[in-house]
Amino acid sequence: MTSTQLPAPPAADPASRGAGVALMSGSALSNQTGAAIGSLAFDTITPAGVVAVRQWIAALVLLATTRPRWREFTRAQWRLVLALAGVFAVINLALYSAVDRIGLGLAVTLEFLGPLAVALAGSRRRIDLACALLAATGVAVLMRPEPTSDYLGMGLALLAAACWAGYILLNRALGRSLPGAQGTATACGLSGLVFVPIGIAVLLTHPPTGPALGFAITAGVLSSAVPFLCDALALRRVTAPLFAIVASLNPVLAATTGLLILDEHLDAAQWACIAAIVAANTTTILTRR
Template sequence: MNSDRTVLAAALAILGSICSVNLGAAVAKTLYAGIGVEGVVALRTGIAALLLLLLGRPWRVRLQAAQWGWVLLYGLTMGLMNLLIYWSFIFIPIGVAVAIEIVGPLAVVLAGTRALRDRLWAGLAVAGLALLVPWTDHAAALDWRGVVLALGAATCWALYIVFGKQVSRIGGRQVVALGLALACIVTVPLGIVRAGPLLLSVPVLAMGLLVALMSSCLPYLLEMFALGRLSPRLFGLIVSASPATAALSGYAVLGERLTLPQGIAVALMIAASAGAALTGRPAVSRPREDLS
């Protein structure tokens, strides 16, 4: 009984994590008009990095030169992934962008497999993408720039997983904190150029703190609690619901409504991700510091 309660608590923690991430993304989009995407991402990653540096204390880890290379790639990919997915939110609904972005880890899970069932999941993902790519009239409401940016974020997510496997051998929370700090090399200068002194105004800083807590720090703590208590497959199955929670967050905060084809596409992407999580080999999860 205690074991069942532990698994349930861990599952609820992961569900809370993905809801917090996507609700934070929707709140972040409300700041675009004032400080731009670059300013929002700079605040999110900068504040989250400071908080996680205090939590992770990465200065305790001694890295060799080769290890520094992997951590740098890990951090820079994290920063670029943040920028690309947040840029995509300008042009397409958050739920659609997250559904496209999930192609990245799905591709890693299915890479190299020849099993028929895994080809089925890949086929579902391709069908979902086909409904979202604006090459016919039914997808005219989608801006191709948002689709391309979300696909770029998906590519970064796949690379992030590859680099994450390397840095996971070095350390845990310390390396994640260090990677997020290195991500700021990409995000913070762009934010300063875009928003300048506005980043330091009290209302903007307060909203930036809220976004950082919702999209990075709280999900990170929830995942730290849950990861050791859930199997990789159950973890992946719950995380596959991310596009649905993103769509609900976009509707609740921003009033974003998906068309019927977009809703079907998101459902296909969720089914593909859930199926791959249940039957494929698990990929490294994405800590929510990236984070979309």
């Protein structure tokens, strides 16, 4: 999950735009690689344990880099922050639990329906309706009944998608209400506090090994710290539409890293569905003025 506060950058030369695209690509690859590595610790400390460690690292990074001025927050701003903290607490736990059940590629593809739904919501353009139909077809094929279908895992991925949509809407509201990323950082810090008792309970009942703890910490760095830094630098060099298009690569990168790191194999129909959902999002962005 990446930042959605996308200010229009100043005009940039091709070299600067190229650097921005490279940063965004590195961010997406780091995010999905971190998720794949984190899943290697599921058998030892469970998805909840991995999420707890990731949330703690994300909170430390965001709070240290933004230094929110909490005393200046209004009651209305705190309500938005608390709502976003709840989204943070649910989204990664839902996603990692889904990854544990249905694999990284399918979980991230279904989660990506969240931002796609926000992009299509309220539109009456024929091209957007066609994109929605294309994405819906891809989802229907992915969720078709089969003997091995894990509907709980799919449901968790769709819950993560709903949370991602909520994250986008809440982040927009906070971006208009608070300067910089103060609201996002504070929400992430509160979410990290929520996971303190959860993480302690999980780690006491599932004692971590050195490798498992290393996998979880690596997931926190690669899926939180690195993407945050790369996205912040990239947004100074590229436009918001270009940022969103490159972010569309996440399902493809998730499926690829799942194959290379976790040995998760997808069939041709599943790859086609991933391509359809990515194409729907890209088309929606490219055809907007």
